[in-house]
Amino acid sequence: MKRRRNILIWTGFAVVLIAFLSYVPFFAQFPITRDIPWANYLLFLIGGTLLFIGVRRAFRDPAQYRGKISGSILSVLSAAIIALFVAGVIYLSKLIPSADTALAVGTKAPAFALLDTAGKQVTSGDLLKNHRGVVLIFYRGYW
Amino acid sequence: MRGIQESLQDFEKLGVKPVAISVDSPSESQDLCRKASYTYTFLSDPHTEVIRAYDVLHKGAGVSGHDIARPAEFLIDSTGTIRWINLTGDLRVRARPEQMLKAAAAL
Numbered sequence: 068m069k070r071r072r073n074i075l076i077w078t079g080f081a082v083v084l085i086a087f088l089s090y091v092p093f094f095a096q097f098p099i100t101r102d103i104p105w106a107n108y109l110l111f112l113i114g115g116t117l118l119f120i121g122v123r124r125a126f127r128d129p130a131q132y133r134g135k136i137s138g139s140i141l142s143v144l145s146a147a148i149i150a151l152f153v154a155g156v157i158y159l160s161k162l163i164p165s166a167d168t169a170l171a172v173g174t175k176a177p178a179f180a181l182l183d184t185a186g187k188q189v190t191s192g193d194l195l196k197n198h199r200g201v202v203l204i205f206y207r208g209y210w
Numbered sequence: 211m212r213g214i215q216e217s218l219q220d221f222e223k224l225g226v227k228p229v230a231i232s233v234d235s236p237s238e239s240q241d242l243c244r245k246a247s248y249t250y251t252f253l254s255d256p257h258t259e260v261i262r263a264y265d266v267l268h269k270g271a272g273v274s275g276h277d278i279a280r281p282a283e284f285l286i287d288s289t290g291t292i293r294w295i296n297l298t299g300d301l302r303v304r305a306r307p308e309q310m311l312k313a314a315a316a317l
Contacts, residue, residue, distance in 0.1 A: 096273070098242075102301060159301075163280045166297035169265045176286040177263040181231070181253040184240035189253060191290070199225035200287045200317050202310050205266050205279040206211065207301070208232030209242055 073125050073134030079117030080141040086110030087148050098209040104156060111149050118142055176203075215248050217307035226285070226314040231255050233278050255279070266297075285313050293317060 086107045094100040094107055122142055125134035170176070180190040194201045214221070214228045221228050229251045234242070239252040253260075261267050261279040268280040283305045285294035294313035296305040 161300050163271075163299065163301060164268055166266060166280065166282060169282060169295065169297055170284065170292055172292055172295055174292050176284065176290050176292050177260070178290070179260040179263065181255055181260060182236045183254070184236050184243055184252050186236045189251065191286075194227055194229060194251070195286065195288050195290060198227045198288065200227070200285055200293070200314055202221075202226060202228045202314065203264070203284045203286065204211070204214065204228060204230045204305075205261060205264070205282040205284075206230055206232050207268070207271070207278050207281065208234040209238060 070129075070133045071131060073121050073132045073138065075117050075121030076125070076134045076138040076141055077121075079114045079119070079121055080145055082110055082114030082117060083145040083148055084114075086114060087152055090152070102160075102207075104152075107152065111152070115145060115149070118145055211248065212246065213307040214250060214310075215246075217311060218250060220307070220311050221250075221314065224311065224314045224317075226310075226317070227251065228310070229253060231260060231279065233258060233261070233272070233276070283310060285310065285317070287317050 089110070090104055090107050094104055100106040118138070118141060121134060122138035125132045125138045129135060176191065178191045180188055183189050191201070211230065214230075218228070227250075231253045232239070233256050234254060235256060236254045239254055242248065243252055255261050258267055258277050258279070261277075264282070264284060266280050266282040267277055269277050272278045281298050281301060281304055283296040284292055287293050296309065298304060
């Protein structure tokens with residue numbers, strides 16, 4: 068009997084590769100998949116699962132499926148790719164400038180006037196009027 | 211941001227107003243608020259005037275290399291004095307609403 072090509076191993080590895088390469092040109096463009104790259108993690112999981120099933124059948128049923136060697140190599144490669152991605156995400160998320168010079172507790176908050184979502188001007192004076200306080204939440208924005 | 215929306219009533223009880231600020235345009239923020247059902251105030255600082263005034267600029271970190279705000283929270287009392295700040299060292303870690311509410315309750 069001719070041994071069959073173990074397509075799951077190659078598909079799984081391809082999905083892992085796509086998960087790795089798609090973050091910067093694609094998923095980083097959308098706010099929902101940018102800060103926490105869950106879409107990439109999901110793809111890694113899918114790719115890893117396919118690879119696992121492929122390698123398992125290569126070892127369990129070597130008479131029918133090929134891929135003991137290629138599967139092992141691609142599994143190690145995939146694990147390295149996933150580790151690199153996770154390390155990259157952790158590294159990048161800590162890559163923000165130090166805030167040593169940010170305004171400190173006890174200083175006077177600078178007054179401001181900015182537009183709200185309706186395009187109406189809102190001043191810090193307006194905000195503090197009738198309120199005990201205001202929490203300013205600076206965020207990166209969704210560009 | 212979602213956590214603040216969920217704690218909005220607690221903020222109101224304390225008489226403290228949460229206000230989000232970013233470089234996004236009013237229409238981009240409006241889009242975000244509509245999609246995510248945020249009902250608190252979102253202000254637009256496209257020229258990073260206020261972001262720089264509070265010294266929380268993240269130079270060149272925008273997708274097209276423009277300046278944006280680093281994550282940061284400031285609690286200001288009614289006299290206009292900063293009473294509490296939170297400056298994270300990790301983008302994934304933001305101030306939790308409970309922290310803000312605790313600081314707000316101490317005003």
